[in-house]
Amino acid sequence: MGLKRFRSGRYIIRVFSFLLTLMFVLLIGSQSFGSPPKLTKTEILWDTYGVPHIYAKDNQSAFQSFGWAQMQSHGNLLLQLYGQARGRAAEYWGDEYLESDKWVQTVGVPERSHSWYLAQSREFRGYLDAFAAGINAYAQEHKDLIADEVEIVLPVKGEDVLAHQMRVLNFTFIVNPEQVADVSQKETQAGSNGWAIAPSHTENGHAMLLANPHLPWSDLFVWYEAQITAPGIDAYGATLVGIPVLAIAFNDNLGWTHTVNTLDGWDAYELKLANNGYRFDGQVRPFETKTLSLKVKQKNGALLSEKLLVRSSVHGPVISRKDGKTVALRVVGLDKPRVLEQWWDMARSQNLTQFQTVLKRLQLPMFTVMYADREGHIMHLFNGQVPIRQKGDFEYWQGLIPGDTSKTLWTKTHPYEDLPRVIDPKSGWLQNTNDPPWTTTFPQVLDPDNYPSYMAPRGPIYFRAQRSLRMLTEDDKISLAEMISNKQSTRMELADRLLDDLIPAIRNYKSELANRCADVLSAWDRQANADSRGAVLFASWADAIDLDSVFSKPWSENSPFTTPDGLANPQSAVTTLLTVAAKVEKAYGSLDVAWGDVFRLQSGDIDLPANGGDGYLGIFRVLNFAPLSDGRFKSVAGDSYVAAIEFSQPVKAMTLNSYGNATQPGSPYVGDQLKLLARKQLRQVWRSRQDILKHLAERKAF
Template sequence: MEWVKRSAFALVVVLIAAFVALATWEPFAAHTADAPAPREYTAEITRDPYGVPHIYGETDADVAFGVAMAQSEDDFFTLQDVIAMSRGRYGAIAGQDGAVFDYAYHLLDARGTAMREYPKLPADTRALFEAYAAGLNQFAADNPDEVKLANLFPVNGEDVAAGFVLRQPFFFGLANIIQPLVEGTPLRREFGPEIPGFENTPPAGPSALSQPDQAHRGVHPLPWGEDAALLGSNAWAVTPEKSGGPTTLISNSHQPLRGGVAWYELTVESGEGWHFTGANFPGSPFPFLGHNENLGWTNTVNRPDMTDVYKLEMNEAGTQYRLDGEWRDLESRTVTLPVRMGPVVLPIRRTIHRSIHGPVIENDEGFFAIRYGGMDSVQQLDAYYRLNKAENLDEWQTQMARMAVPSTNFIYADREGNIAYVYNAAIPDRPEDVKANWRGVLDGSRSDLIWEGSVDYSELPKIINPSSGWLYNANNEPYTAAGAADDIRPENVSPILGVELKQTNRSRRAYKLLSEANLLDRETLERIKYDTVYEREGYVADLWGALEAMEAQGDLAEARDLLLTWDFDADNEGRADALALLMIRDFMSAEYQNKSEAPDAKQALREAADHLKEHFGRIDPPMSDLIRLRQGEVDLPLDGGSDTLRASTTWEVDDDGRLSLVHGDSFIQWVEWPAPGSEGDARVSSRSIQPFGSAITRPESPHHTDQMQLFVDHKLKPVYFWREDAIAHATRQYRVTNAE
């Protein structure tokens, strides 16, 4: 029996050793970064009554250091997730969900792109990113107990750049190509205009193109698992002539309320002339939208056809692909994805492929390469910085014309009364003289289908200073933007560009209300911004038509009849508002994502009615009891719906049956420049609001929930853009530095 004991003891030793190895291997095997070159940075942070930081430094680099410190103070939790993704280590924090991002990190060659392209950026841009990395490192060194993952710090500018490379493509829907290719499920893509000589809708099957239904998964630091475009956004710009007063720019983004693509509000100002207020995402040294003294802009997601898929002809071994009759070696490498499972981190091996086309994914149908606009570029890092410092429309358009920001609509306004709409996208420069169905899966053996670069800025749809005096976008096609007299005509835009043909309810409402208004003053614009009405068009008309035709009895008939009395206004006043809120979202999602079939109306009605009865005991509770804004101990009612201008877009269902908002109206900024020649203070002013507060992951902070009531009440707070105003209203003012 002694040998049995010895064997058991040996087995225990082996198991303990294996456990220790799995619990400790990842930090030692991970990519390590060199810290930025030693340099001292100092910034002044002034917190306003809502905790929003005004960050001042003598140099732009000092300010970038301060940005990292301020945001770490408020949301170091999320910043670490973003940094872990930029190092291919998010799976070591978030398990299998995180490993999905790490796979994309390797597939898209985020690190390789950063290593190749980041050193080519101008020195002042790189200085900004090195300073931002130094700020992250400083906060981590000062607060070691908050660090989630060993050897995550130090980071450098290249690490931050790799995060940009990884994140940007997901905003034009690259996840909706990668995920079904990985899973071997049918592809679907945004439908655009007809390409002459080809069917617009590819045949059903593995090579069909459409978008998987991903709208209602949980919030991740990247929009993987949910269509970024589905998050929405609204934007308006109005001239002084139309407003009867100031040039007005309204930014109304619909982002997740938490996580790595949630807005963080800040103002930056330096002795070198950088002065901008707005919002960024964790992992950025500069705001992505907002305004400076002279001009401003905001963004909405657009959905051009930015990605082409190629079916490769492979040899039997799967190691070579044919191109123009010759065999080429497929680049392949094995990577290790760290996947946390409880107290251990498993090393999962995956093979990553790449061809001359771009990243390659293998599934049961074969090998598929993808090529997308903005691929293998980091120029957006420099472009956003230059846009922050632009002083007039010409300088701003010069930066836009670089086509460095891969996607998103831009709505612009400035102190001179100019307004502009640019359907911005680094759309592939597909050869128009080559006969191909760019909406389908392309022949990967033809090199003439492998385009280089993007189309010229002059080819993009854009409107500058329309006679109507207003511009808007609500994730709609660019052909409704400024009113009938000024709108772009679709026939004037090449179908090869793949510009989407789609309206949203928000677009229909905005276009109608703007077109009907004689004067777009502040009061009128506020009514439009917070409008909660659905037009009976598109998917809404289809759904109500199905309800009218539905045969139902008993409780189901009662629910149907209640919906047929609805006034199409999600304003918390009608008996049918709650039931309609539950019904509409999935039908909106189906149309938005070009699904071949809408949900079954009878089944959806049954599920919605059952939910309300189970949790509220009735099918007609006040909608404000159902849809809630929740953070910590604060629990407030909301209005608006999934596709209304006052947007309560997507939610999680809590245990009590209430719907807790996870994305919809998020950062709102209202900017006004007094009309040229007007009396009094001619300086720009703005107001803003966030759904929660600046300290998004700091429950102990007074700024964790302090904007919630204002947000629910449709109110805005002042932005202290000017340094003297920030100091005059400061609740705290302090210096941050990495000096010894």
């Protein structure tokens, strides 16, 4: 009896000890898997790279703090963007913004932002108001740090946040005004790289994610890096200035990135005019019209009014074109007002099932979603609102569409289940570099024949995508360090495809200049590193030729990664090269001028040699340049926010925000990361409070 009692007692002790251990594990797990401990106060901890780490007692405080933080880092830019989203920028700052106002007002951004605001859930509407309150509070407390000319936008309201979001997503990314309207805004250089690598393809058996958007380095395309910790969320990532939630992010369990996908989310309908209306299904319909009054600030400060007549057909607003045709514009997503809430809930998700449940809302009108998680799952979703069309392939819908029949008028979009999607492929990896979804992995999993022909183009697969695919297939086991090294690759796939034909053709020309060109290109490492010699000559030649006709073997769907190839007309190619070579030598003093001597990273007093170049050259490390007055070039777009994430325990992450995490004059974080960019380096992400405090630059308590 005593022995039984002893054994029973020992058993109870073991069970009790096990339960205590289990409770401890669950407690620790809950804290590291997206449920941080409840906080009693709210504060922003700024690290030495100007990244705000927000610790909020509740979600409303998190949004308010994020508004405050964005104002401290980007106040002038944010208010200017909100003023433009209101369609009142010309009233605030003069006639140089009049075309922008006409575009924003014609497509209905200010008016629709009010209905979108009312369509939010009561809870999320409160979050938008809190974000606006944070903006206003900062401006009130720091009037001396905000430019006088942008203060007129204050106070900001929740509707302004939605108007800005709509202008960015629906009327810049989906359809740029330059594509359809007689305005001066240039078409955006929007692109991205994204990788998701499964444990089977990594060195240490943890899934990895590469986030690498390529956007212009100014205006509404500026990325802002941050960490947000509040009840139910502990996410790190980046968003575009003025957006109140993270758009690319990761937590302890999962992460995602976006690339600009080959989605056609807008159409231009050519209208046939008749009797002050337009023909539709055999009848003449009247336009819906309204007259708006736009105010324009004059140089003397006076305001003049200009009338704007807005006409709409059954398709959408009527846009004037340079060719004089009357065109109506139809854009997806205008009935999907809860994009921001979807992004917020994506960051709060803890596994693939939860994440997909959020994605199925399809509030986000476009962008590939590239996903990886701690459990080892990877996913590529061709995300977006794809119109259900009755006829035509992708190419057909790129042109003007007949607007006189309901047969071409789409009214619905495809559900989530219809969209191209790959989860956990046997290859162990997924990639997208703005190419169609069919080559997200290899061997191919997605068959374009299984989808409507208008869903996405079948090809071609351009050289940056081919470079991406090559790097992923050539290495069976990729480490985090190797993924980062590959991300920084400046090798020109175009050079690998053409130099084997071009160099012999140059040597056959038998001239002194031709011989020197051949010597330079033969010695060149085929990269665009700062010290690469020959890259300037080759890139200048590539700019001067017609890439659509230069190849002897065109791109083939049957050989997607080895075509196009070969020179169609070697003699013409050499003639063009010699003309270009003379210009290069005259401009820079030598044919083998170093890439970094010509292409620069500049911000304020910073002037550094660049590496990387345009994606059409087949460079994975994309930088786009604009000419300077001295014949050199300055980076203005391309690699911006970069994050390389390994879902180990704890998560390992490296990041960079190329141009720095601030634009506000006087901030020490303007351009401070260009030195890392020049050295091809990323920075360590500080996510734990302990690490953040070790690198603390400033603290703000609320």
